[in-house]
Amino acid sequence: ILTLDRDERKMSLGIKQLSQDPWTDITSKYPVGSKHTGIVRNFTNFGIFVELEEGIDGLVYISDLSWTKKIKHPSEFVNVGDKLDVVVLELDVEGRKLSLGHKQTTENPWDKHEAAYGVGTVHSGTIAEIVDKGATVDFGDDVVAFIPARHLEKEDGKKLKKGESAEFKVIEFNKEFKRVVASHTAIFREEEEKNVKAVESASSNNAPASTLGDNNDILAELKAKMEKGEK
Template identity: 70%
Template sequence: RVNELHETGEIVNGFVKSRTKGGMIVDVHGIEAFLPGSQIDVKPIKDYDQFVGKTMEFKVVKINPEFKNVVVSHKALIEADIEGQKKEIIAQLEKGQVLEGTVKNITSYGVFVDLGGVDGLIHITDLSWSRVNHPSEILEDGQTVKVVILDFDDEKTRIQLGMKQLEAHPWDALSADMKVGDKVKGKVVVLADYGAFVEVAPGVEGLIHVSEMSWSTHLRSAGDFVKVGDTVEAEVLTLDREDRKISLGMKQLSQDPWSNIEAKYPVGSEHTGTVRNFTNFGVFVELEEGIDGLIYISDLSWTKKIKHPSEFCAVGDQLKVVVLELDTAARRLSLGHKQLQENPWDKFETKYAEGSVHAGQATEVFDKGAQVQFEDVEVEAFCPSRLLEKEDGSKIKKGDNADFKVIEFNKEFKRVVVSHTGIFRDEEKKNVREQTSNQSSNKSTGSSQNEEKSTLGDLDVLAELKKKMEGK
């Protein structure tokens, strides 16, 4: 009889005799069958004793002929009933249909609602027109809610529900008087590096881009200005009701620092600023929030040869500057640092004039020549290799001290070219010129007798020389 029940799936009455490990013992037609705890009900059972002594309906789900074991289930009957109810409910479902259900399970991504045997999911984004961090902020377990069917798959096993769709869209309730230029207040609901979303009306959010948070040209993270939960005041910059987009600005509520720039930073005025960042061609210095100026690398020092601005200063340093140029239309400020001091090359032009001689040291010697350092450390001269030769024929080496003659001075390019060889070679030329001059003087002051003797003497010398040459 039990084998027949297993084959046909017929429902049979059984008497729950006692509890046992993992379930209950049930009498079915005089045979002791096992009812696992998981097969009593669709819900987990805590109190097993409540079923002892009761007669219940069961289904024979498994038989082991070898050990003559019989397994029965009461849950299978409940599931069959639920499945029947499900089919009946699913057959009646339509998109847009409004139903009432019970909150069954709350997750981080949404809420499962029991529609009477069929479950549907309200995604977190469909709970409210306002932003929701977690569904538990809106609903709780067991709560009865009204929902609308948004969508389902072909078998209607996955049902998508919505709650916010039962309310009017917040944009429809937005004041028709709101316009660009209006000041609004709102709460920061979402924060990103590029900006903050502010709820200016229930379910209506506007974006304040980080570039609209401060007049400063140094883009930072929006988190440097606001945090989630802050109430902020802003100005409406753009309003698109069709696309439902609002952009807001905070900096517009404070005065633009460039509006009175000519009065605060006139050309020639001196200030102290903060080094913000470098480029290969210069240094950006912030004079105040929103006012930046550029010092070109050539305007950092009169004397230092700077390849990169980082050799001269560091980010965050306080640097004294003078305003060189001001372009209000382009919002561009040109600054200088070296202009705070007199140009030392003005006096060097006189001191190291071409032809002047100075003591110096060869600090570096290479194939093309040598770097020569004079007493003024700012002045570094170049001596070509061929002009490094000493009077004895050797060449000046690294570390040697010697005199050098300036043969070229260029103030604009801070170039000084010198020669060591030129010093003694000039002396040789000078001596030759002096000797030639003396000989000419002696000849012009002699008597006519001396001239005659010289002539005769010269003839004797020439005659003697002729004899020697003939002999050879």
């Protein structure tokens, strides 16, 4: 019996009060960072509700389902009734809210990608798609790199097309946004810069006048080629 009104001859009753409130010892049972297995109970457009026990539900935002997959709706990832491993990310006792994450139960692969696909590393790949302002290349390991249009240029002045394979140099890596930007043009442009430095070094030595003239011609030709490519 919760309330009793003798004048109105009314009373209100409760069933849940017969058992202990599961939120009473929530901080000891589900501390932040702890891992648990729950059951998927419901979907929303922004995540899923997972029941850890009767009376204790937590929300897994769609961004916390996978490290690598781009999920538009939770139904693409799990079904209602499925068991799901989760980690407690946040706990609001007063608001009776639990924030859970599924991807946090596994290691972030982008921690390893940072070393394997860091700036300056070179990889072989095939142009997968031509997109707005550039193209994409699948390097494997769920790493898809973006190639800006001007970095698709080949040594002959033409641009790489869909299906063409080549080497690419990573020029930007962002683990937080899972973004890799690479360049094919940088591969041969770097070689041209080395050739220019080699010719300049040779020209600075006490070389015969005829050799010096030849070197200057080569240097001028290389610089003109590089300037044309940059434009």
